[in-house]
Amino acid sequence: QQPVQSPQAVILREGEDAVINCSSSKALYSVHWYRQKHGEAPVFLMILLKGGEQKGHDKISASFNEKKQQSSLYLTASQLSYSGTYFCGTHNYGQNFVFGPGTRLSVLP
Amino acid sequence: EAGVTQSPTHLIKTRGQQATLRCSPISGHTSVYWYQQALGLGLQFLLWYDEGEERNRGNFPPRFSGRQFPNYSSELNVNALELEDSALYLCASSQQEGRTILTDTQYFGPGTRLTVL
Numbered sequence: 751q752q753p754v755q756s757p758q759a760v761i762l763r764e765g766e767d768a769v770i771n772c773s774s775s776k777a778l779y780s781v782h783w784y785r786q787k788h789g790e791a792p793v794f795l796m797i798l799l800k801g802g803e804q805k806g807h808d809k810i811s812a813s814f815n816e817k818k819q820q821s822s823l824y825l826t827a828s829q830l831s832y833s834g835t836y837f838c839g840t841h842n843y844g845q846n847f848v849f850g851p852g853t854r855l856s857v858l859p
Numbered sequence: 860e861a862g863v864t865q866s867p868t869h870l871i872k873t874r875g876q877q878a879t880l881r882c883s884p885i886s887g888h889t890s891v892y893w894y895q896q897a898l899g900l901g902l903q904f905l906l907w908y909d910e911g912e913e914r915n916r917g918n919f920p921p922r923f924s925g926r927q928f929p930n931y932s933s934e935l936n937v938n939a940l941e942l943e944d945s946a947l948y949l950c951a952s953s954q955q956e957g958r959t960i961l962t963d964t965q966y967f968g969p970g971t972r973l974t975v976l
Binding site: 782791792839846849852 | 907
């Protein structure tokens with residue numbers, strides 16, 4: 751079952767913040783976040799495995815709620831290099847690994 | 860350290876033919892994953908191989924198949940090609956071993972663009 755991502759697209763000015771959400775109707779084993787720039791392969795950002803977990807590096811962080819049904823990716827003080835499509839990948843209990851439809855992020859100068 | 864490599868870069872086939880795509884994982888990685896990314900669409904999980912065995916399979920027809928060799932490289936075969944099989948096929952590898960749940964980082968290759976005419 752494909753997770754739901756929101757928003758579908760977001761446009762920011764450099765320095766602004768953004769939040770991308772990924773949710774499932776069922777509890778998840780894991781949530782993976784990747785960024786893909788146009789014409790390039792996806793690049794790993796982070797994986798969350800535990801309910802209530804928060805992770806981050808530089809100005810990109812993510813959380814996994816206690817029920818393990820929702821994850822949010824936080825981008826603070828966005829830079830031009832943050833532009834791309836962000837995918838969350840989820841693994842449900844008894845299901846296949848599946849990526850969400852993606853959130854297209856555009857950061858303008 | 861060399862990354863994930865895929866060949867060929869581009870592949871053009873006609874409807875009904877067979878396509879074979881190849882992937883070499885990062886040295887030391889035993890798991891290989893295959894994804895389909897149609898133009899403008901997201902990543903669709905195809906197959907996961909680990910230690911030579913198929914661990915998981917996405918919702919694709921049986922004409923999509925593959926295998927993993929003793930050196931952990933992998934092949935994806937698509938039989939009886941259809942127009943809608945045209946897509947970028949991405950391979951990824953990780954150190955994930957012997958588990959059924961994806962918990963490790965996947966490193967993606969540059970992809971093979973398959974065009975079916």
